[in-house]
Amino acid sequence: DIQMTQSPSSVSASVGDRITITCRATQNIDRWLAWYQQQPGKAPKLLIYGASNLQSGVPSRFSGSGSGTDFTLTINSLHPEDFADYYCQQAHSFPLTFGQGTRLEIK
């Protein structure tokens, strides 16, 4: 199985800040990576697919980059509704696997 490791596990930031979350795969997954946001008690919501493609309706302050084994999710100018959990997911091979998550908290 491909293991996905996110860092940091949690991060504290303020409204207006810029943050970056990284996701590392144990083998080359090209650009077969998606990012999801999960609010408490809700299902994950797709943000980014294909490593850098913004899902329709997602604000442009979210962006993704990377290929191979190393990927990043960047959120520019944090809004109050951005404080949530974030997960990466690889779609290169089965079984499909997720990172362990990063919790974005208000400082």
Next chain:
Amino acid sequence: QVHLQESGPRLVRPSETLSLTCTVSGGSIGTYYWNWIRQSPGKGLEWIGYFYYTGSTKYNPSLNSRVSISLDMPNNQFSLKLTSATAADTATYYCARRIVDGPGGIDHFDYWGPGILVTVSS
């Protein structure tokens, strides 16, 4: 707009079969990959498997011998069965649509149900 909704027993006895149904509205189930994913505090998000409308299935090897997913096209539903349930199967279960377009570099879960918490306990 596509909507998915999980339903089924929220309490399952150990050794019994966990059975859930996902009802899809706003779109046909006759395309795409229909998936089950679960989330527990100890294991995070875990992909369980999919049923493709052509009849093909694929399951996570960690559950392979206990899981089956089926489609009920006339009712626009798909279902999960997980046999020999244990406390380790206690989780929130999500149904999700997976869209795949290899040449376009597309492979992700674009629609999710709200989730259903299933507890395995006597």
